[in-house]
Amino acid sequence: xxxxxxxxxxxxxxxxxxxxxxxxxxxxxxxxxxxxxxxxxxxxxxxxxxxxxxxxxxxxxxxxxxxxxxxxxxxxxxxxxxxxxxxxxxxxxxxxxxxxxxxxxxxxxxxxxxxxxxxxxxxxxxxxxxxxxxxxxxxxxxxxxxxxxxxxxxxxxxxxxxxxxxxxxxxxxxxxxxxxxxxxxxxxxxxxxxxxxxxxxxxxxxxxxxxxxxxxxxxxxxxxxxxxxxxx
Amino acid sequence: xxxxxxxxxxxxxxxxxxxxxxxxxxxxxxxxxxxxxxxxxxxxxxxxxxxxxxxxxxxxxxxxxxxxxxxxxxxxxxxxxxxxxxxxxxxxxxxxxxxxxxxxxxxxxxxxxxxxxxxxxxxxxxxxxxxxxxxxxxxxxxxxxxxxxxxxxxxxxxxxxxxxxxxxxxxxxxxxxxxxxxxxxxxxxxxxxxxxxxxxxxxxxxxxxxxxxxxxxxxxxxxxxxxxxxxxxxxxxxxxxxxxxxxxxxxxxxxxxxxxxxxxxxxxxxxxxxxxxxxxxxxxxxxxxxxxxxxxxxxxxxxxxxxxxxxxxxxxxxxxxxxxxxxxxxxxxxxxxxxxxxxxxxxxxxxxxxxxxxxxxxxxxxxxxxxxxxxxxxxxxxxxxxxxxxxxxxxxxxxxxxxxxxxxxxxxxxx
Numbered sequence: 001x002x003x004x005x006x007x008x009x010x011x012x013x014x015x016x017x018x019x020x021x022x023x024x025x026x027x028x029x030x031x032x033x034x035x036x037x038x039x040x041x042x043x044x045x046x047x048x049x050x051x052x053x054x055x056x057x058x059x060x061x062x063x064x065x066x067x068x069x070x071x072x073x074x075x076x077x078x079x080x081x082x083x084x085x086x087x088x089x090x091x092x093x094x095x096x097x098x099x100x101x102x103x104x105x106x107x108x109x110x111x112x113x114x115x116x117x118x119x120x121x122x123x124x125x126x127x128x129x130x131x132x133x134x135x136x137x138x139x140x141x142x143x144x145x146x147x148x149x150x151x152x153x154x155x156x157x158x159x160x161x162x163x164x165x166x167x168x169x170x171x172x173x174x175x176x177x178x179x180x181x182x183x184x185x186x187x188x189x190x191x192x193x194x195x196x197x198x199x200x201x202x203x204x205x206x207x208x209x210x211x212x213x214x215x216x217x218x219x220x221x222x223x224x225x226x227x228x229x230x231x232x
Numbered sequence: 233x234x235x236x237x238x239x240x241x242x243x244x245x246x247x248x249x250x251x252x253x254x255x256x257x258x259x260x261x262x263x264x265x266x267x268x269x270x271x272x273x274x275x276x277x278x279x280x281x282x283x284x285x286x287x288x289x290x291x292x293x294x295x296x297x298x299x300x301x302x303x304x305x306x307x308x309x310x311x312x313x314x315x316x317x318x319x320x321x322x323x324x325x326x327x328x329x330x331x332x333x334x335x336x337x338x339x340x341x342x343x344x345x346x347x348x349x350x351x352x353x354x355x356x357x358x359x360x361x362x363x364x365x366x367x368x369x370x371x372x373x374x375x376x377x378x379x380x381x382x383x384x385x386x387x388x389x390x391x392x393x394x395x396x397x398x399x400x401x402x403x404x405x406x407x408x409x410x411x412x413x414x415x416x417x418x419x420x421x422x423x424x425x426x427x428x429x430x431x432x433x434x435x436x437x438x439x440x441x442x443x444x445x446x447x448x449x450x451x452x453x454x455x456x457x458x459x460x461x462x463x464x465x466x467x468x469x470x471x472x473x474x475x476x477x478x479x480x481x482x483x484x485x486x487x488x489x490x491x492x493x494x495x496x497x498x499x500x501x502x503x504x505x506x507x508x509x510x511x512x513x514x515x516x517x518x519x520x521x522x523x524x525x526x527x528x529x530x531x532x533x534x535x536x537x538x539x540x541x542x543x544x545x546x547x548x549x550x551x552x553x554x555x556x557x558x559x560x561x562x563x564x565x566x567x568x569x570x571x572x573x574x575x576x577x578x579x580x581x582x583x584x585x586x587x588x589x590x591x592x593x594x595x596x597x598x599x600x601x602x603x604x605x606x607x608x609x610x611x612x613x614x615x616x617x618x619x620x621x622x623x624x625x626x627x628x629x630x631x632x633x634x635x636x637x638x639x640x641x642x643x644x645x646x647x
Contacts, residue, residue, distance in 0.1 A: 135586065138538065138589050139592075141534060141535070141538075142538065144534075145530050145531050145534050145596055146471070146472070146473040146596065148523075148527055152534050230383075230386045230465075231389045231602070
């Protein structure tokens with residue numbers, strides 16, 4: 001019996017070692033391809049940045065650059081293009097590496113290759129959603145404070161989480177992970193928020209709203225006193 | 233360097249007029265029917281003092297009933313020159329665009345002096361014209377800026393940021409660095425008309441005459457003239473944060489562009505002032521600045537995460553201490569206020585965060601300063617309030633080494 005166990009262990013070890021030995025060239029090829037494209041990407045992005053700065057690309061972009069700087073303050077157009085070029089090469093390196101791996105493991109590489117565009121798209125969505133959430137929430141916060149709204153922070157946080165939740169749902173949908181659950185959950189969540197707000201205003205604050213509207217309708221035209229302080 | 237573009241019609245009119253001694257330009261649309269008689273009356277009032285000078289009155293708009301460029305029948309020393317207004321984006325930028333156009337016309341006409349006036353024509357009187365012309369023609373000033381007769385709560389943005397910052401940077405003690413009215417010598421007109429036209433957002437760039445005069449040539453003499461004028465600024469529909477963003481943002485932009493120049497300047501030099509200062513009324517009613525203070529306190533409760541990106545810890549600590557004071561004890565020290573604005577200027581340069589957000593986050597701090605200022609000067613006479621302004625400006629100068637250190641070594645310098 002022990003001999004059979006030993007034989008079985010030997011054969012399974014042999015199989016695993018064989019599998020690793022089969023995959024090793026693929027893994028090595030993946031690393032080499034990835035490093036090669038990483039270096040190439042760095043070199044090409046550096047050349048592109050130099051060419052663009054030589055052409056005074058940022059200055060020529062003018063208003064477009066200003067609009068972009070509003071969202072990403074430290075990024076200039078040439079820097080952004082340089083980074084895009086670099087990451088394109090990195091992605092190409094991953095794809096080439098995975099297909100090199102795929103020569104040894106067709107099933108894994110086929111599945112991964114098909115999924116790479118989705119992952120890239122989801123990563124871009126996540127990044128854009130985060131940047132947008134940060135920018136919009138900060139805009140709401142600063143504008144709210146300058147308008148003297150005591151609930152400025154609450155408003156800003158609400159906007160931030162709405163964008164983040166929307167982004168999360170879009171990312172999951174893009175990754176095709178539980179798409180129906182996500183759609184349903186998102187619909188229920190948003191619908192629930194709107195419904196709760198409607199109930200809060202319609203039932204909880206009904207008297208307050210009607211009194212406010214009546215007061216507004218009955219109020220005579222207000223004479224604004226002249227400002228005594230002039231900022232400009 | 234780019235120059236102001238004029239239509240063919242305007243160029244032909246300039247050629248027809250040929251040359252002028254004094255160009256009086258209005259930086260905004262006016263009615264020629266109103267302008268012409270006032271211009272003639274001014275020349276009559278000035279009389280023999282200007283009899284040898286040829287005047288051209290320029291304004292953005294259409295020609296009057298009589299042919300443009302043609303001298304008025306009863307006064308050969310006067311010509312009218314309408315020009316097409318440059319495309320305008322925002323309120324203040326529109327004024328600057330018109331000012332540049334007027335200066336460009338003066339340069340084309342080889343004028344000895346160009347006097348730029350606001351479109352409400354408040355400064356279009358013989359005394360103001362005479363003072364501006366005197367400063368440039370007789371006293372050889374390259375630039376003559378106005379000193380308005382302002383009440384103590386007027387132009388707080390100018391008193392709190394624009395004037396002391398401009399003075400600390402460029403070393404000229406100018407009360408109103410961004411004025412509706414000023415005069416420039418013929419030699420400076422070209423440079424002023426071309427300033428900022430090559431900038432990336434030229435359409436919205438404001439004209440800062442003192443900055444241009446200082447950076448063009450340190451030897452240019454800058455003078456000031458007292459004019460008893462109170463401009464009517466249409467403030468309806470304008471939000472403080474938007475105006476602050478435009479004016480202070482433009483000054484920060486100038487700071488960035490002229491960094492190599494202002495870093496060499498230490499202290500400030502007095503500027504000669506001509507004309508008699510009018511007597512402002514001392515009976516200004518005390519004003520309760522509580523609403524401004526409330527905005528500051530709201531900002532300090534909510535904008536901490538934004539201010540932390542811009543201000544060093546000791547400034548934040550001092551601001552936090554201020555928020556704990558009783559409203560009647562609230563005073564924002566001059567040095568702290570100066571260093572706060574300097575830190576914002578640095579963050580503007582480094583793009584620490586979006587520039588729109590940056591200037592929006594400055595508004596509650598400015599209102600805090602305004603509340604402190606209003607409370608402080610409400611018990612002072614007009615003369616004492618002016619003295620207090622001088623003290624504030626000196627504090628900004630004393631804090632300039634801090635700005636220099638942070639500007640040169642933003643990462644290394646840790647206050």
